[in-house]
Amino acid sequence: MITTLFWDIDDTLLDFKRGERIAIRQTLSHIGIEPTEETVQRYSEINESLWKRLERGEITRDKILVGRFEMLFSALGFAGDAPSTQDLYFTNLGEQHDFVEGAEAVLDALRGSYRMIAVSNGTTVIQSKRLAASGLDRYFDRIFLSESIGAEKPSAAFFDACFAALPDVRRDEVLIIGDSLTSDMRGGADAGLYTCWFNPHGKTNQTGVRVDYEIAALTELLPLLKQIG
Ligand SMILES: [Mg+2]
Incomplete structure (x- = not known):
């Protein structure tokens, strides 16, 4: 689950x-x-x-x-x-923080039903500023930024640091959602999480990285999560 x-x-x-x-x-x-x-x-x-x-x-x-x-x-x-x-x-x-289409609606719909964790390779000062200015920060229980952690997605060190800070979360109850095969999907698969590739431009996965689920629009996540349970 x-x-x-x-x-x-x-x-x-x-x-x-x-x-x-x-x-x-x-x-x-x-x-x-x-x-x-x-x-x-x-x-x-x-x-x-x-x-x-x-x-x-x-x-x-x-x-x-x-x-x-x-x-x-x-x-x-x-x-x-x-x-x-x-x-x-x-x-x-x-100063740039436009949403991807559907982002706020999907976060609003999921907030309260799931623990919401941000995992970003962005630079700490920039990401903190954009998360606050966009209002995104209010959706997350925890925000993990690679520069602060000292390791990047897809490394095991990055995910180990996240789970060390989330002692009551098991890896097999986590779904990672991201657009990057090489950082989000590879990192998630290697760390033992379920993975959902956000692929709005219909790219082909030629990396050999395991992807459990794929969505072309963020709104597809809502029925998907219902289906996975
Ligand atoms: Mg990305």
């Missing part, structure tokens, strides 16, 4: 990709780079590749935050200051 839901935040409950695009455009404009579609895309690709390396344990978080702007400036041949650009970007990003 599922008693507890582990929720990914970015691109599961909050529309991170949209917020990221807005914040990066504001930031580039401010430092004198024209934020064309191509430049924003270039930034996104660099950033995504660095986060994937973090999930694989190849680099540290600090390396990503400044490194992505160093790499972007180098790709564009632009002489910019990466640390101050990163600071400005964080200020802009912290």
